[in-house]
Amino acid sequence: MFSSKKRHFRKEIEKKFLKLKKACFFFWNKKTLVLKKQAWFVCCSTLVVKKKKIICTFKRKSIISIKKKDPSTLSRWILKEQQKYPKAKGDLTVLLNSVQLACKIIANAAKGAGIYNLYGITGEENKSGDIVKKLDTFSNESMINCISFTGTVPIMASEEAENSIIVPNCDQPKYCVVFDPLDGSSNIDANVSIGTIFGIYRIEDPKKPQDSDLLQKGEKLVCSGYAMYGHSTMLVLTFGDEVNGFTLDPQIGEFILTHRRIQIPEKGSIYSINEGNAKDFDKVVTTFIHRCKNPTKGSPKKARYIGSMVADIHRTLLYGGIFMYPATKDSPNGKLRLLYELNPLAFIVEAAGGKASTGSAPILSLQPTSLHQRQPCFFGSKADVEEIEALYASTT
Numbered sequence: 059m060f061s062s063k064k065r066h067f068r069k070e071i072e073k074k075f076l077k078l079k080k081a082c083f084f085f086w087n088k089k090t091l092v093l094k095k096q097a098w099f100v101c102c103s104t105l106v107v108k109k110k111k112i113i114c115t116f117k118r119k120s121i122i123s124i125k126k127k128d129p130s131t132l133s134r135w136i137l138k139e140q141q142k143y144p145k146a147k148g149d150l151t152v153l154l155n156s157v158q159l160a161c162k163i164i165a166n167a168a169k170g171a172g173i174y175n176l177y178g179i180t181g182e183e184n185k186s187g188d189i190v191k192k193l194d195t196f197s198n199e200s201m202i203n204c205i206s207f208t209g210t211v212p213i214m215a216s217e218e219a220e221n222s223i224i225v226p227n228c229d230q231p232k233y234c235v236v237f238d239p240l241d242g243s244s245n246i247d248a249n250v251s252i253g254t255i256f257g258i259y260r261i262e263d264p265k266k267p268q269d270s271d272l273l274q275k276g277e278k279l280v281c282s283g284y285a286m287y288g289h290s291t292m293l294v295l296t297f298g299d300e301v302n303g304f305t306l307d308p309q310i311g312e313f314i315l316t317h318r319r320i321q322i323p324e325k326g327s328i329y330s331i332n333e334g335n336a337k338d339f340d341k342v343v344t345t346f347i348h349r350c351k352n353p354t355k356g357s358p359k360k361a362r363y364i365g366s367m368v369a370d371i372h373r374t375l376l377y378g379g380i381f382m383y384p385a386t387k388d389s390p391n392g393k394l395r396l397l398y399e400l401n402p403l404a405f406i407v408e409a410a411g412g413k414a415s416t417g418s419a420p421i422l423s424l425q426p427t428s429l430h431q432r433q434p435c436f437f438g439s440k441a442d443v444e445e446i447e448a449l450y451a452s453t454t
């Protein structure tokens with residue numbers, strides 16, 4: 059089959075290969091021998107290091123797995139809070155868990171808006187004259203469905219509903235809820251952070267729930283919160299004493315406590331306002347912005363404006379500074395709505411040690427007169443808001 063020449067050639071190859079193999083093996087062995095010695099030494103030390111690392115990783119892994127195994131979730135946290143009130147029947151717990159569920163549903167829809175065809179408009183306009191987005195309607199329905207399910211909320215107010223929403227067959231009327239189902243609608247299609255804002259009040263006369271229950275002063279809030287749908291979904295909540303933040307762990311579908319007792323910095327280096335309206339700002343706001351840009355001492359403040367109030371307030375809570383939506387010539391009462399945007403967020407900012415002001419009075423002290431009334435506002439670090447208040451006081 060093979061000519062003698064070919065046979066000879068093949069033998070040569072095999073010999074060479076064998077030599078190579080041996081050499082490698084020898085080299086490897088020799089190498090490994092050396093290596094082995096070194097490795098032994100290295101191994102020992104690496105083992106020590108590795109051991110440490112392993113221990114650390116094990117620890118870390120075990121901590122993570124322990125945390126995963128025993129996470130401090132929002133549901134658990136709410137239950138713990140309930141235990142502080144021996145007389146509590148759990149109605150608020152059920153309500154908050156229903157709001158939590160609604161926020162998870164909206165978070166999922168917001169994340170998949172492009173896939174679920176939830177970008178774009180419905181073609182309708184809401185009471186405030188805003189073009190209603192598909193995700194606005196989806197979020198509004200999700201909130202109404204989840205809250206109605208509790209059986210303790212006979213009446214609600216939503217940015218997307220002109221009149222108050224009456225819940226039929228509410229068998230244990232106890233609370234009423236005000237909410238902005240989707241804040242920052244103008245940013246939805248651009249995939250910029252948006253949110254849901256909610257506030258919970260007690261019904262004054264459970265036998266006769268009425269609009270006046272929704273028009274309570276912000277200082278009467280039992281609890282308020284917001285969910286922010288950004289690169290992670292967060293839910294920030296307060297009962298007026300402390301502010302805590304929870305991050306949604308998509309793997310287990312639970313909000314996990316990640317930001318304990320949020321405290322807003324006393325003074326900030328950020329100012330946040332839509333300067334596109336600057337020509338219409340009053341003297342005080344114009345002066346304040348000038349000061350932010352040209353401070354007598356220290357460096358100028360940074361300008362940050364997302365255009366979603368939830369996201370601007372969330373940043374202000376964590377970094378400090380001031381968020382402003384003042385009156386303008388076109389909108390003498392500003393743009394933002396007192397009932398379901400300003401009051402719930404003011405309750406949080408004040409509980410975190412900040413201030414929420416009209417420029418001359420606390421937002422929470424205002425007596426609302428209509429469901430969709432607007433109110434100029436200044437939210438943020440105490441020192442920054444007090445500077446604005448002092449400027450207004452000096453003009454009166």
Ligand code: FBP
Nearest residue numbers: 240241242243244332365366367368
């Ligand atoms: P909605 O999107 O819920 O109507 O909220 C109003 C809002 O988008 C706020 O989130 C935001 O702070 C403000 O309007 C932005 O207004 P503007 O575009 O005039 O700066």
